[in-house]
Amino acid sequence: MEETLFILGREPEFSVAELEARAPLWSGEVMALSEAGAVVRHEQPLPERILNRLGGSIKQVQVVEHWPVPESVSKTLHEQLTKEWIERHFPETGRVEFGVSFYNGTSNDRALIQKIALRLKKEIVAADRPVRFVTSQDQQLSAVTVQRNGLIKKGKEFVFFKNDSEIIVGATHAVQDYQLYGLRDFGRPAANAKSGMIPPKLAQMMLNIAQVKPDDLLLDPFCGSGTIVQEAALMGVKKIVASDLESRPVKETQENIKWLFSEFPELSTDVEITMRDARQVTTKADVIVTEPYLGKPLRGHEPHDWLASQAKEIGTLYFQSFTQWKKHLKPGARVVMIWPEFLAGEESVTIDIEQAILNLGFEKLPMLSEASAVKLHITTPNVLTYARDDARVRRQVRMWRVA
Numbered sequence: 142m143e144e145t146l147f148i149l150g151r152e153p154e155f156s157v158a159e160l161e162a163r164a165p166l167w168s169g170e171v172m173a174l175s176e177a178g179a180v181v182r183h184e185q186p187l188p189e190r191i192l193n194r195l196g197g198s199i200k201q202v203q204v205v206e207h208w209p210v211p212e213s214v215s216k217t218l219h220e221q222l223t224k225e226w227i228e229r230h231f232p233e234t235g236r237v238e239f240g241v242s243f244y245n246g247t248s249n250d251r252a253l254i255q256k257i258a259l260r261l262k263k264e265i266v267a268a269d270r271p272v273r274f275v276t277s278q279d280q281q282l283s284a285v286t287v288q289r290n291g292l293i294k295k296g297k298e299f300v301f302f303k304n305d306s307e308i309i310v311g312a313t314h315a316v317q318d319y320q321l322y323g324l325r326d327f328g329r330p331a332a333n334a335k336s337g338m339i340p341p342k343l344a345q346m347m348l349n350i351a352q353v354k355p356d357d358l359l360l361d362p363f364c365g366s367g368t369i370v371q372e373a374a375l376m377g378v379k380k381i382v383a384s385d386l387e388s389r390p391v392k393e394t395q396e397n398i399k400w401l402f403s404e405f406p407e408l409s410t411d412v413e414i415t416m417r418d419a420r421q422v423t424t425k426a427d428v429i430v431t432e433p434y435l436g437k438p439l440r441g442h443e444p445h446d447w448l449a450s451q452a453k454e455i456g457t458l459y460f461q462s463f464t465q466w467k468k469h470l471k472p473g474a475r476v477v478m479i480w481p482e483f484l485a486g487e488e489s490v491t492i493d494i495e496q497a498i499l500n501l502g503f504e505k506l507p508m509l510s511e512a513s514a515v516k517l518h519i520t521t522p523n524v525l526t527y528a529r530d531d532a533r534v535r536r537q538v539r540m541w542r543v544a
């Protein structure tokens with residue numbers, strides 16, 4: 142049984158939800174430790190470049206040891222972290238290039254690990270061995286620092302993660318490919334800031350949470366400029382149907398997907414893009430992943446009645462869409478969808494059609510296990526929220542299955 146520690150991104154409940162949805166593919170079991178990390182115990186080795194398939198994890202760390210903390214972190218680190226321990230992880234000769242990151246600890250723990258590592262660097266120098274110790278101003282080494290300093294290929298980043306009465310110790314195997322995400326987000330030829338585009342990482346996490354498989358027929362009936370289509374194609378989904386009410390987004394998706402195929406010529410997805418009202422789609426899909434129309438942009442001081450009327454109008458659009466989808470979706474098909482929450486002043490308004498959707502024959506599914514929800518202090522495991530602090534429209538993600 143191997144153990145991999147995933148260092149989680151900005152929205153840890155999404156990160157854990159996607160790990161839980163995908164881990165069965167690797168005969169893995171997920172244990173959320175805190176908002177900072179989750180351990181996956183797996184029978185099979187993880188697929189190559191798995192971190193490129195996960196939108197919510199920043200580092201993939203191979204766990205090598207567990208150090209008990211019977212008294213204090215300081216005592217354990219002083220006893221266990223020695224020059225010999227560092228050198229054991231490198232070939233017998235040659236340069237020792239390393240960095241250290243402490244997660245889930247106090248600022249004292251983080252300062253201490255740097256202090257000990259610096260002392261060990263000096264001991265290695267004193268023994269006439271070439272050494273490079275990578276540091277940064279950040280609390281932990283960022284993915285960029287680890288990558289740029291060659292700590293994956295030439296050197297090592299040692300990760301220490303405080304969990305209950307032990308320290309989980311590992312070496313970073315991969316970090317999130319920030320350049321690839323930049324390309325997928327800002328490299329696309331057509332971007333529609335006005336109707337809003339979903340961040341590629343969120344699109345990826347929703348596809349993972351929906352457990353989309355390569356042979357599934359995936360439908361995005363509100364495709365906009367095609368971010369979900371793009372991420373699904375990169376995940377290896379072979380058949381995607383995308384549609385939008387307006388001609389402009391349809392053209393944008395066409396342009397973006399053409400660009401995607403030129404950037405990634407190995408992709409062999411069959412993408413059908415059409416102009417159609419989501420209330421008229423007839424695709425016999427296995428799964429819908431979509432970010433629908435989320436209403437007019439808010440200024441933040443809209444009166445309650447205005448918000449309530451916008452929520453009602455959108456509720457009607459969603460309900461009519463679900464009614465149509467139910468007629469054509471395959472049995473057991475899943476729908477993972479963004480749901481807006483409007484914020485104006487103290488006011489929060491959302492769309493209240495949950496019962497009507499259940500009455501159509503859908504069942505609502507939680508996205509997080511009970512144990513993880515407790516660890517991450519999430520009281521609504523079937524409504525996960527993805528938003529910046531200053532957002533006026535918060536994106537909730539919800540999931541249903543055709544009952």
Ligand SMILES: C[S@@+](CC[C@H](N)C(=O)[O-])C[C@H]1O[C@@H](n2cnc3c(N)ncnc32)[C@H](O)[C@@H]1O
Binds near residue numbers: 365384386435
């Ligand atoms: C928020 S955008 C989707 C953005 C997309 N996820 C992306 O990243 O590019 C919502 C889209 O829904 C479309 N839309 C609005 N009403 C629709 C309807 N009744 N049927 C289909 N599409 C609709 C809009 O034209 C818009 O492109």
